[in-house]
Amino acid sequence: MFGHSDLPLNRDASARFLPWIIGFMTYLCVIAVAAGLTVDRVAERWRQGLAGNLTVELPFPAELETEKRAEQLDQAMELVADTPGVTGATVLEDHQIAALLEPWLGPDAGQLDVPLPTMIAVTRRTDAVIDLAGLKTKLRQIVPDAEVDDHGDWVADALGFLRSLQALAGALSALALGAAALTVIFVTRTGLATHRGVIEVVHLIGAPDRYIARQFQAQALKLGILGGVVGLGFGAATVLGIGRLIAFSLDAANPGLAFDFRLLPWQWVVLGALPLVVALLAMFTARRTVLRSLAKML
Amino acid sequence: MFGHSDLPLNRDASARFLPWIIGFMTYLCVIAVAAGLTVDRVAERWRQGLAGNLTVELPFPAELETEKRAEQLDQAMELVADTPGVTGATVLEDHQIAALLEPWLGPDAGQLDVPLPTMIAVTRRTDAVIDLAGLKTKLRQIVPDAEVDDHGDWVADALGFLRSLQALAGALSALALGAAALTVIFVTRTGLATHRGVIEVVHLIGAPDRYIARQFQAQALKLGILGGVVGLGFGAATVLGIGRLIAFSLDAANPGLAFDFRLLPWQWVVLGALPLVVALLAMFTARRTVLRSLAKML
Amino acid sequence: MILFDGVAVQYSAGPPILHDVTFTLAPGSFHFLVGRSGAGKSSMLKVLYLGLRPTRGTVSLFGRDVASLNRAEMPALRRRIGVVFQDFRLIEHLSTFDNVALPLRIAGVREAEIKKHVTELLSWVGLKDHLDALPPTLSGGQQQRVSIARAVIARPSLLLADEPTGNVDDVIGLRLMYLFEELNRLGTTVVIATHNDTLVSRFSHRQLRIEDGSIRVFDPRPMTAYPSPQGTMGAPAATGGPPTGPVRRPGAAQ
Amino acid sequence: MILFDGVAVQYSAGPPILHDVTFTLAPGSFHFLVGRSGAGKSSMLKVLYLGLRPTRGTVSLFGRDVASLNRAEMPALRRRIGVVFQDFRLIEHLSTFDNVALPLRIAGVREAEIKKHVTELLSWVGLKDHLDALPPTLSGGQQQRVSIARAVIARPSLLLADEPTGNVDDVIGLRLMYLFEELNRLGTTVVIATHNDTLVSRFSHRQLRIEDGSIRVFDPRPMTAYPSPQGTMGAPAATGGPPTGPVRRPGAAQ
């Protein structure tokens, strides 16, 4: 009996239209959510890679002998390693510094006959608060011009920027879902208006509201899944494509700095669930619209 | 007579729905076009600022006396200035180099007791082809380790990336316009189906096709303008907001490198024309849909 | 069965259509509803099939005060009422068969039974060759007969027919009247609104007469002998009488 | 005026409805179109108002072969034909007044003239109090009268009416017939499809009888005296006769 449908909903123009709009909205949603997730990964890495780390610069006077220099470096390393919260410290080799400077000084930065400051990369526990001023004072007792930099301001700004991007992605997803729901409401209302005569008759013959709602919600679920899957397909292709493109461009530009923009497996699962979310949204929106409209209409 | 409408199109659910969808599509279009235009400006600046320029590095041996050094620098400057296509050459002061290095070495880079290579920033005519290898050979006769860098590969890659972004923005605009047209087609077809009975009667009474098309196209134009203006409003606000946000974030992060993301007046005119484009698209789509459908239908 | 007490009917914008209507229709009775065009016949029927709430007064159907019904209770009540609308209201994309089967499907009758009864009834009203036709491809009179078949297929407790013979010729009109009388004999209360004076005078049933917004019950029987329907119309020999619908009466489920 | 030559009509899926139909209707003639329900009366009218192309044969209207008309020429021809549809086909969201005014508006008549003629005609069919009513708020008979008013308002050269008295009582039916005859007297060719035997026998016009898919012209006049319509029906004293529509006949523009 329920396989039987009194309303020719699948012959309405909306049957061909709705999947496209839902597909487009799902597409936007997939892109926005993927962007949000990627930004999340980037932000995480920045926080761990930069906010987590300190850099200690030891600009030894040029006239200092190598022996003395090594001794002072050892003292500094010990001091740093003993500071509470620090988990590791490495002296950066000249070529590592050169790599950092390469975009600015060209590929031969390493071979330049330029004395670079000795630098120590310090890793720390993310939650640890380190007394930077104290550390600096102590270091200056060893090397007078020593500097400690936690890149704090810069990272905070950059993270703030990334968070804004994420908020934007979130807003776009919400907008897309909202537009999808709005479209379903419209299509359902149009359907109710188009088939008003039939609905009235079916009602007068004794069909309850849910008998009619069932036909609309089944249709919305069907079209929602169709549109959602199409949107996910195009969306996933775009996400992969853009990821590849960015990776390629950044890699070509700065081989040393390239980020990994690929999404993690669980992030793909999140994206894969979007069509389902959209389809269920469509279904419940349709059901609610029908029941509310019928209560007003008849 | 033509003020009189036989079809109650403005009472259809689509009258409330279409402006939102068209508004949303216009919104996307505005954002995408604005992004494309901004990228255009950035790319232009990069091309002029980097591709247009050369950097000459003169790593003087540390033991060279200041006098000799100045003499060699003068020779190099002369050589560079006389090279065909070069329009200017400036010796970068130490603090300018330090500013470039600041993100990497911290705010005190300038005060570091580190000898930096002497650098000459060379500007040239954009269309000029400079014999880099020849210049380098000649420079090496003055300073043995001299380097000439035109940042060519990096700029080409970066520009390629920007062009991909632009293509993406273009594709998104096209997609949004396509979705808008598709929606108008759908709404028009729904309208034709909903009012099929009325249309048949009006036809049998002797109204020609254009009498009916006129009512649909007027409605589509009206709703298109409404939606387009709404979309432009939100879009412009978003563009301004994002521009401010990016400028603020970048400025806070790298005071020296901040780009100007504001659009030029003529670019705002382009954006302002979008609602009109969308509304006309809606109108002609509606007209075409009606005339084609009627020829098939009756 | 049906009880009107001081009922007034008025559409939101406009003068009152009916006022101070009080009468009782006994279960199993048969009434014509007559009156000039625009008198309020269809409005009266609309009140009876719960399509219009009276402005004032009490309407009671099957022993229930209509005003006290909530939305969820209406479908069950409506399934006990069969309606032939003046403008047919067939479902355009469903075949003749499916239109007539609809009340049975909504009531949950088995497909096999549906097939048997619907086919039988449609043959009887002369639409055997149009089972699969869609309503827009039927002639006016054929549509009217489909609409009548849909109203009677579930053997309603109450049958309301609005001008059910306006689009058919006299031969078919008599045949349809015979169907209504057969249903009435099986216990259905019947109310038929009509302009067809020939029909009204030929069948001397009680009449509800609408005049100037009030209703008067008129009983012609004391004056004329009650004619046997079979005698008047001649039941078709082939089927031996109109079909009586499915055995399980959907309305009885509640 | 109207010429059928070997015409056959058949809907895509189904048996032929009409075959080998040949007849001529003189300009200014008046015909009833009779036949059983489903015989093909409405189909016949559909061919006449260019709503259906015959499967075979030639139909000529106003001296033009219908088959040779292209899409752009049809509106002009249609404006010379008034149709009363069996199911009325009123435009639901337009008031009674606007529905009736529509043919004049499409033909480009001035509003002042429209107002005068539409109001006059609607008064004559008894709808003076319903000028602003929407069709769904009218009774069945009222809708039928609006539909008739719309068909005759532009004084068509050809009037086709399908069962135009099926939803009104006899008094109004006669009044409507009088309107058709008045229009006929002014030169309109009239074809009325009907089941109403009383009406057909009362007015002894020529009959087009459809039987078994073919059409026979039957002329009752040699047998009965031609009655004067005024004498038979009594024109309403108040208006002195039905209104005759706008002076500028829209159809004449072509």
Ligand SMILES: Nc1ncnc2c1ncn2[C@@H]1O[C@H](COP(=O)(O)OP(=O)(O)OP(=O)(O)O)[C@@H](O)[C@H]1O
């Ligand atoms: N939905 C409505 N809104 C407002 N007025 C209405 C509505 N339906 C009917 N009317 C008015 O109520 C009056 C009675 O209408 P109704 O349809 O009951 O008459 P009727 O007796 O069935 O006439 P007919 O024989 O012509 O079908 C008419 O004047 C009509 O205009």
Ligand SMILES: Nc1ncnc2c1ncn2[C@@H]1O[C@H](COP(=O)(O)OP(=O)(O)OP(=O)(O)O)[C@@H](O)[C@H]1O
């Ligand atoms: N659009 C259509 N498609 C297919 N068949 C049709 C269509 N319209 C009518 N028919 C069939 O053509 C036959 C004649 O129909 P038509 O409406 O012309 O009859 P009619 O003489 O007007 O009958 P009535 O008096 O009942 O209105 C009927 O059997 C009907 O089923």
Ligand SMILES: [Mg+2]
């Ligand atoms: Mg009525």
Ligand SMILES: [Mg+2]
């Ligand atoms: Mg017919």
